[in-house]
Amino acid sequence: MAEATLVAIPGLPDVRPGMSLPDLLVRALERAGLRPADGDVLVVAQKVVSKAEGHLVDLATVTPGDEARRLAREAVKDPRLVEVILRESTRVVRAHHGVLITEHRLGFICANAGVDHSNVGLGPEVVSLLPRDPDASAGAIRDAVHTAFGVPIAVIINDSHGRPHREGAVGVCIGAAGLEPLLSLVGRPDLYGYTLRTSVEAVADELAAAATLLQGQCDEGTPAVLIRGIRIAQGPGGAARLLRDPSRDLFR
């Protein structure tokens, strides 16, 4: 019987800037008796990565520029927050009452360029940014697990993003190491021998979404989830593979 399990790794401390998240994860796995195996996927929430790496801004230290002030009026937002969002972004997609959607410098199109107040806990005006290089963050965790357990697992950094056409946010992959984020079935036969012509599955996003179901944003906060039993393809990773070239984006 094909079966997969998702385990929320218990015992992670409150992550603070300067802590080594790879070490904390290795120790939490050891304490929980969770021995990673080949083919496992460790999904870690962006928020704790950013906190450990100190990728944070205290809004009290920010002076908004002219563009941020103008956009803050349009979006009805704190101009200092808008200033931080603009610094993280390459373009503004949409500004509307309470909502600012931009393209993050890493290519993700999401609300507030991923700049977020929630689950930071380091002061009333401290916000978190997305990690500087989420693929590298995933790679560092992968290396630490490999060193500690001798097993080359896959690692995904996930975040929750809103999306066009559909309500609600879903977990998506913003950093990946050790797996192919996309699984192409093009050219393979289906169950009846029909050759699949267009099927490419965003496996890394589906793993990210599955982990989000266990991570929790409120009291239950368990930012790291070990997924076992899903057949993944090993590969170098790289979440940019999941970004659609705008010129080929027919779904917009």
Add this chain to the structure above:
Amino acid sequence: MAEATLVAIPGLPDVRPGMSLPDLLVRALERAGLRPADGDVLVVAQKVVSKAEGHLVDLATVTPGDEARRLAREAVKDPRLVEVILRESTRVVRAHHGVLITEHRLGFICANAGVDHSNVGLGPEVVSLLPRDPDASAGAIRDAVHTAFGVPIAVIINDSHGRPHREGAVGVCIGAAGLEPLLSLVGRPDLYGYTLRTSVEAVADELAAAATLLQGQCDEGTPAVLIRGIRIAQGPGGAARLLRDPSRDLFR
């Protein structure tokens, strides 16, 4: 330790038109010794629902109209297939070489209005349509499981859809019974007491995506997955809740 499991239900036969999918699922659960429990979510692939319900079209019987012929030239597709897609759609979003994206009459924006050749296996030109009423299909499965096991589980019908901004398709919920598709955390405190202001999670889509990881499109075909251990909110279901009102869709 918070843990969730996904089990691909073994032993489903090759589903053919006229079979009762709810009965087949109940029998497969019984044979596998899988006793559904309160809080479980059963995710069933759209394809077997459509096949059991006979929502299929043999292209050999289709005469394309003028609009289908014109659009077929634009999209470089079989005019008969385009005719079927148009009958299923309320509007064309985009036509391009090999790609036709429409709004399905149920509100989903996806390639080919969900009309699909793959994994049908009923003749070289037989395509499947989306179920007529996927919420009702989910409800019928839920009722059958309730009757057989005395437990009110949640049921999701899923399909793989492409999306704007990101490469690859992911599993999404197109029919739901017995759960709230969206989980709103607005107004709840985060781990540090900060009040969440915008967090709404599309739980049904994340469950649909998780199940897709086990369903497989090729040799492994296991279209039904039982998910256990995810905290869901009971509710009437209704996948239309997951559709964003175009006038409020700032992500486009």
